[in-house]
Amino acid sequence: MTVATNSTTFQPIAPRPAPVNTEGPLAWIKDNLLADWKTTLSTVVIGGILLWYVPQILNWAFFKAHWVADFNACKVEGGGACWGVVTEKYRSIIFGRYPFEEQWRPLVATVLLVGLLVTSCMRSFWKAWLPLVWLVVLAAFFLLMYGNVAGLSRVETDRWGGLPLTILLASLSLVASFPIALLVALGRRSQLPAIRTFCTLYVELIRGVPLISVLFMASFMFPLFMPQGLQIDVLIRVLVGITLFAAAYSAEVIRGGLQAVPKGQVEAAATLGLTYWQTQRKIVLPQALAMVVPGIMNNFISTFKDTSLVAIVSLYELMGAMKMAVNSDADWRPYIMEGYFFIALIYFAFCFAMSRYSQWVEKQVNKSKSR
Amino acid sequence: MSSTAPPPKKNWSWRSQAFRGVVYQIVAIALIGAVVWFLAHNTLANMRIRGIQSGFDFLAQTAGFDIGEGLYPFDSEESYFRAFLVGVTNTLRVALIGIVLATALGILLGVGRFSRNALVRGLCVSYVEFFRNIPVLLQLLLWYVVLTEVFPAASEAWQLGWFYLSKGGLNYPIPVWATGQLWAVYGLLGGWVMAWLYRRWAHQQFEATGSIRSMIWVPLLIVLLGGVIGWALGGAPTGLNHPVRGEFSIENGGALTPEFLAVLLGLTLYTASFIAEVVRGGIASVPRGQMEAASALGLSRTQEMRLVMLPQALRVIIPPLTNQYLNLTKNSSLAVAIGYPDVVSIANTALNQTGRAVECIAIVMLVYLITSLGTSLLMNWYNSRAAIKER
Numbered sequence: 001m002t003v004a005t006n007s008t009t010f011q012p013i014a015p016r017p018a019p020v021n022t023e024g025p026l027a028w029i030k031d032n033l034l035a036d037w038k039t040t041l042s043t044v045v046i047g048g049i050l051l052w053y054v055p056q057i058l059n060w061a062f063f064k065a066h067w068v069a070d071f072n073a074c075k076v077e078g079g080g081a082c083w084g085v086v087t088e089k090y091r092s093i094i095f096g097r098y099p100f101e102e103q104w105r106p107l108v109a110t111v112l113l114v115g116l117l118v119t120s121c122m123r124s125f126w127k128a129w130l131p132l133v134w135l136v137v138l139a140a141f142f143l144l145m146y147g148n149v150a151g152l153s154r155v156e157t158d159r160w161g162g163l164p165l166t167i168l169l170a171s172l173s174l175v176a177s178f179p180i181a182l183l184v185a186l187g188r189r190s191q192l193p194a195i196r197t198f199c200t201l202y203v204e205l206i207r208g209v210p211l212i213s214v215l216f217m218a219s220f221m222f223p224l225f226m227p228q229g230l231q232i233d234v235l236i237r238v239l240v241g242i243t244l245f246a247a248a249y250s251a252e253v254i255r256g257g258l259q260a261v262p263k264g265q266v267e268a269a270a271t272l273g274l275t276y277w278q279t280q281r282k283i284v285l286p287q288a289l290a291m292v293v294p295g296i297m298n299n300f301i302s303t304f305k306d307t308s309l310v311a312i313v314s315l316y317e318l319m320g321a322m323k324m325a326v327n328s329d330a331d332w333r334p335y336i337m338e339g340y341f342f343i344a345l346i347y348f349a350f351c352f353a354m355s356r357y358s359q360w361v362e363k364q365v366n367k368s369k370s371r
Numbered sequence: 372m373s374s375t376a377p378p379p380k381k382n383w384s385w386r387s388q389a390f391r392g393v394v395y396q397i398v399a400i401a402l403i404g405a406v407v408w409f410l411a412h413n414t415l416a417n418m419r420i421r422g423i424q425s426g427f428d429f430l431a432q433t434a435g436f437d438i439g440e441g442l443y444p445f446d447s448e449e450s451y452f453r454a455f456l457v458g459v460t461n462t463l464r465v466a467l468i469g470i471v472l473a474t475a476l477g478i479l480l481g482v483g484r485f486s487r488n489a490l491v492r493g494l495c496v497s498y499v500e501f502f503r504n505i506p507v508l509l510q511l512l513l514w515y516v517v518l519t520e521v522f523p524a525a526s527e528a529w530q531l532g533w534f535y536l537s538k539g540g541l542n543y544p545i546p547v548w549a550t551g552q553l554w555a556v557y558g559l560l561g562g563w564v565m566a567w568l569y570r571r572w573a574h575q576q577f578e579a580t581g582s583i584r585s586m587i588w589v590p591l592l593i594v595l596l597g598g599v600i601g602w603a604l605g606g607a608p609t610g611l612n613h614p615v616r617g618e619f620s621i622e623n624g625g626a627l628t629p630e631f632l633a634v635l636l637g638l639t640l641y642t643a644s645f646i647a648e649v650v651r652g653g654i655a656s657v658p659r660g661q662m663e664a665a666s667a668l669g670l671s672r673t674q675e676m677r678l679v680m681l682p683q684a685l686r687v688i689i690p691p692l693t694n695q696y697l698n699l700t701k702n703s704s705l706a707v708a709i710g711y712p713d714v715v716s717i718a719n720t721a722l723n724q725t726g727r728a729v730e731c732i733a734i735v736m737l738v739y740l741i742t743s744l745g746t747s748l749l750m751n752w753y754n755s756r757a758a759i760k761e762r
Contacts, residue, residue, distance in 0.1 A: 032489035039488045046490045194396035198403060208743035209736045210701035212715060216735075220728040224417045225410045305506040312708055319509055337520070340513045344505045351504035 071331045085335040086342045089325045093343065096161015096321035102153065106164040109144040112137055113167055121357055123364070134175060141168065157235040161316035163346065169317065170304040173242040178296075180243070181250035186280060188255055199251075206248035211306055214241045219313040238310050246303050253295035257288035290365055297358035301351050308347075318343050414729070429725045430455070436720055438712045440628050451721055458717035459738055465631060465713065466700040466742075469638040473699060474692075476639065477646025482676075484651045495647065502644035508705050511637035515709040518629040525620045535614050535621045540632055542614035545625040551605030558601015559594060566590035583674075630711035634703065642699045649695060653688035654680060686754075693750035697743050704739070714738050 021027045033043045064080030066073045067087060074082035086093070095103045116137045119125050145164065148154040160168075187199035206214070218241030219234060226232060261284050269279040311320030326332050326339045383390060418425060430452040438445045441457040442464065483495035502510070519538055523529060528537030535542040546552060566589075573584040602608075614621045657680050665679040666672075707716040715735055722731040 028489075032487065035487050042486075042488050043490055046488075046494065050490075192392045192396050192399075195399050198399065204744075205740070208740040210704040210715070210739055212704045212707065213732060213735045213739065216715075216719075216722075216728075217732050220722065221414075221732060224414045224728070226417075227413050228416060228420060301504075305504075308506040308508045309705070311508075319506070319512075323512075334520070337513070337516050340509060340516065344509055344513070347506055347509065348501070348504045352500065355500075355504065 074335060081338050082335040083338055085326060085332045085338050088332065092325040093322045094162045096165065096316045097159045098161060099155060099159065102155065105144045109141045110164045110167055113141055113171060117171060138172065157233050162321040163318050165317040166307050169239065169242060169307040169310065170300065172239060173246050173303055174300050176243045177247035177250055180247040181254055184247065184251040185254035185258060189258055203248045203251050206245055211245050211309055212312060214245050215309060215313050217241065234315065238313060238315055246299060249299050250296060253292050253299060257292035258284060260291055261287045293365060294358045294362040297354060297361065301354050304350060305347065318346065423726055425727065425729065427730055429727055440631065440712065454717050455714065455734060458712060458714035462703050462713040465634050466703045469635055469699050470696050472639045473642040473646055476643035478650050480643060480647035481650025485654060499644045499647050502640055507637060507641040507702050508708060510641055511633055511705055511709055514636045515633035518633050528616065528621060533613055537621065538629065539620050540629045541627045542621040543625050544611040544613045547610035547612050549608035549610060551602055551608035554605025555598050555602035559598040562594040562597020565597060566593040569593060630709055633709055634706045634711045638699050638702055642695055645695050646692065649688055649691045653684035656687045657683045689750065689754050693747060697746055700742055701739060
């Protein structure tokens with residue numbers, strides 16, 4: 001009844017309040033910084049600490065820092081960082097003990113190798129000829145660094161150092177360890193007990209010991225292993241050590257990928273009459289390897305960081321070169337901390353870029369699975 | 372159609388898979404055997420030519436070098452064997468403390484990634500990205516430089532209560548041993564038993580009535596209370612051995628050397644960034660619906676985390692966490708670079724003094740292998756307990 005009478009005269013209801021804004025910077029701040037009293041409190045505390053310390057750090061690192069290569073200026077009390085040590089020594093930090101006039105050679109070689117690393121990261125270059133390019137570039141790297149051809153003077157490997165050595169150790173051990181890792185991973189899943197036992201033993205033994213003991217072995221025991229009179233360069237010995245070490249870790253990553261391939265795939269291949277190697281090459285590996293690219297990339301990052309250990313067995317890669325360059329000069333020795341920060345920045349730049357790339361690949365690989 | 376029987380298996384033919392397998396294995400064993408024989412033969416020949424003695428008899432000889440720190444005193448008159456023991460305990464000491472600290476920090480950082488506060492999230496992300504992308508050896512050396520050069524000399528040590536921080540390391544008071552402390556330990560043990568009983572009772576109550584009682588704070592309080600009661604019963608000794616500012620160094624009290632602190636700091640901060648990622652991955656792996664269901668049941672945010680999310684996340688977290696623990700232990704070998712006397716550093720000194728490279732490196736590898744395999748066994752056992760029981 002009442003409904004009928006009311007409907008004759010129009011009575012507007014009170015307007016609703018506008019919906020709470022959930023977009024835009026203000027809403028974001030309200031949601032992420034000032035949501036409730038706990039969040040607000042931690043925002044205030046952390047913000048206060050940041051406001052107090054960040055300007056001090058910036059002052060130290062930039063505004064009060066000394067950039068000119070003059071160690072007397074750094075001695076003034078209350079000054080900031082002394083980046084002069086980098087300005088003064090950057091060439092011996094980056095290239096180690098490589099002859100000064102010839103340092104364009106490691107520069108070109110490094111640019112070549114880094115360029116190849118970057119192109120290998122792009123999907124459109126994942127072709128069959130890529131390994132061939134790798135061989136060519138690595139050969140060019142060695143020729144450039146070692147010289148003794150085409151009018152280049154010979155530079156012994158003990159003069160090599162700095163960033164080129166770091167990149168060489170990391171990428172060469174990655175390339176060399178991959179085939180070993182592949183075979184060992186297949187061997188660990190083999191039906192043949194002797195081969196399986198041997199591969200398991202190798203992986204577990206290597207993964208159980210620290211890299212430094214492998215490097216000690218390479219530098220102290222390797223000469224004993226070789227026939228009398230055969231001298232092997234310390235660079236090669238260390239490379240063998242790092243490669244064998246990296247191979248064990250990569251083998252585990254690849255094994256993970258192999259296990260993720262459904263059993264039905266292998267059975268289907270068997271019904272088609274493919275042999276073991278045909279099954280692996282055409283069915284299993286293409287699926288498994290696509291999955292392990294991020295894992296291999298992570299191994300590469302840790303190998304890149306681990307190359308800093310070869311400084312302990314007297315090869316002067318980036319860190320060893322920095323320590324030698326700064327410690328050999330009594331005037332600059334007090335500012336070695338700035339030197340450490342400088343190479344930390346270099347390592348960070350490389351590793352951060354690579355880990356971002358690895359995350360990107362992971363997303364690409366998982367694209368087919370997530371819908 | 373007459374069915375034809377399959378051709379009889381020819382066991383000694385190249386077509387038989389089993390036969391091929393046997394041949395492959397024999398070839399592999401022969402190859403490996405040849406390589407091992409080649410290496411061993413060369414090694415023995417080289418050692419004979421260079422006059423290197425071999426064998427582990429050197430372990431009984433006097434070491435002739437001092438070790439700066441250790442759980443028990445060591446002087447140069449004692450044997451190599453004792454020196455190695457000191458090295459192993461030093462390695463284990465820094466690794467164990469590092470594991471505890473890195474786990475605590477890593478869990479905080481990993482859980483912090485899910486905070487509602489953007490600043491907390493940002494801090495956690497930047498911490499992880501910063502610390503895991505710089506080589507751990509570089510971090511150790513950097514901390515060592517900071518601890519030995521930036522910090523003040525002992526005569527101007529920073530003082531915070533009874534703690535002194537200087538180039539000489541961290542000095543702290545240690546309680547003077549009295550029977551009261553023994554009573555306190557008994558009290559703690561008694562409190563632990565009481566807490567265990569309380570937790571059992573609380574669990575039964577929960578099963579019977581569904582009422583939730585505190586399973587962490589109340590038991591913790593009971594344990595502490597037991598300790599305090601025991602301490603009071605023992606006469607409440609308060610004697611502390613305070614560090615005193617001497618002329619050249621801080622004297623008395625307990626001390627942590629800068630080497631130890633640098634290794635501990637470096638390893639803890641580095642590994643914590645990896646553990647944070649492991650914890651984050653574990654929590655992220657729990658389906659979103661679980662948390663929504665938990666809040667639909669009316670659980671608080673803490674309860675959601677503790678009762679629903681963490682038990683499920685733990686199954687994903689534990690295997691990679693084990694790897695991080697092993698990595699930390701193995702990375703403690705880098706202590707050799709800053710002179711902390713861990714087992715690698717002792718082996719290095721022994722190697723240089725006796726020239727027995729094979730034996731010294733074998734000892735180092737054996738120590739790490741035993742630690743690694745022991746930890747993995749322990750963690751596998753725990754993992755099988757925590758795994759979902761399927762079928």
